Amino acid sequence: MPIPTMGEFLLPCLRLLAADARNTRDCLPALRVEFGLTDDEMAEMLNSGTRTRVFDRADWAVFHLLKAGLVERPERGVYRASAEGRAWLAAGKPLDWRIIKSIPAHQAAMAEAAERNASKEAAPGLSRDVADLPDETPEDLIERASKEAEAGLIEDLLQRLYRMNPVRFERLILDLLKAMGYGAGSFGKHEMTKASGDGGIDGIIHEDALGLDAV
Numbered sequence: 517m518p519i520p521t522m523g524e525f526l527l528p529c530l531r532l533l534a535a536d537a538r539n540t541r542d543c544l545p546a547l548r549v550e551f552g553l554t555d556d557e558m559a560e561m562l563n564s565g566t567r568t569r570v571f572d573r574a575d576w577a578v579f580h581l582l583k584a585g586l587v588e589r590p591e592r593g594v595y596r597a598s599a600e601g602r603a604w605l606a607a608g609k610p611l612d613w614r615i616i617k618s619i620p621a622h623q624a625a626m627a628e629a630a631e632r633n634a635s636k637e638a639a640p641g642l643s644r645d646v647a648d649l650p651d652e653t654p655e656d657l658i659e660r661a662s663k664e665a666e667a668g669l670i671e672d673l674l675q676r677l678y679r680m681n682p683v684r685f686e687r688l689i690l691d692l693l694k695a696m697g698y699g700a701g702s703f704g705k706h707e708m709t710k711a712s713g714d715g716g717i718d719g720i721i722h723e724d725a726l727g728l729d730a731v
Contacts, residue, residue, distance in 0.1 A: 520573065521573065521613070522573045522576045522577050523577070523612050523616070524612070525574045526577045526580065526581060526613065527612070528547055529577045530601055530605060530611065532547075533596055533597045534601060538594050539578075539593055540595075544558075544571065544574065547574060553570065558570055562655050572653055572655055573656075581595075581601065584619040585598060585622075586601035586604055587601055588601075626649065687719075693721055698721045
């Protein structure tokens with residue numbers, strides 16, 4: 517199954533912090549069982565390589581529980597369900613990303629964060645209205661934006677290649693192969709053939725100094 521979103525971790529993390537868990541890491545074994553996560557899913561890293569995706573989303577869920585007043589931090593690195601959080605659980609209320617955004621304490625905390633960041637580049641999502649905040653961690657937002665930018669770059673590059681002069685395209689391919697290390701990465705071992713009448717051979721790369729091994 518897909519790794520749960522940050523919002524899907526909210527209620528399970530609140531339950532666990534109302535029991536024996538003292539922080540996000542303590543929640544991981546129970547979250548794994550509850551969502552049936554595999555070894556690979558538990559080990560999947562963010563693109564940054566700094567933490568696992570499961571931990572990151574669960575940790576941000578705890579962060580938002582704290583901002584909503586459902587969790588408190590009695591000391592550094594230690595979290596527990598607050599009186600409000602325990603009352604929420606006792607009442608059997610549902611909790612997801614849409615609901616937590618509607619809690620006044622959470623709205624106030626997010627508004628304050630946006631105001632603090634108004635004079636500098638805001639963290640992803642903090643410059644938006646609270647109601648528009650997506651069910652994504654900042655890392656998820658960054659990765660999605662990166663993928664969208666990469667897709668746009670690929671499309672732009674393809675369009676440029678389609679419009680490129682054939683002779684320039686042949687030179688580009690030789691430059692690419694040189695950058696990949698063919699011909700020991702030396703321009704001197706790369707040569708273009710004539711633009712026409714070459715039997716389909718557009719360029720030659722000599723892999724050895726005598727030119728006996730050619731690509």
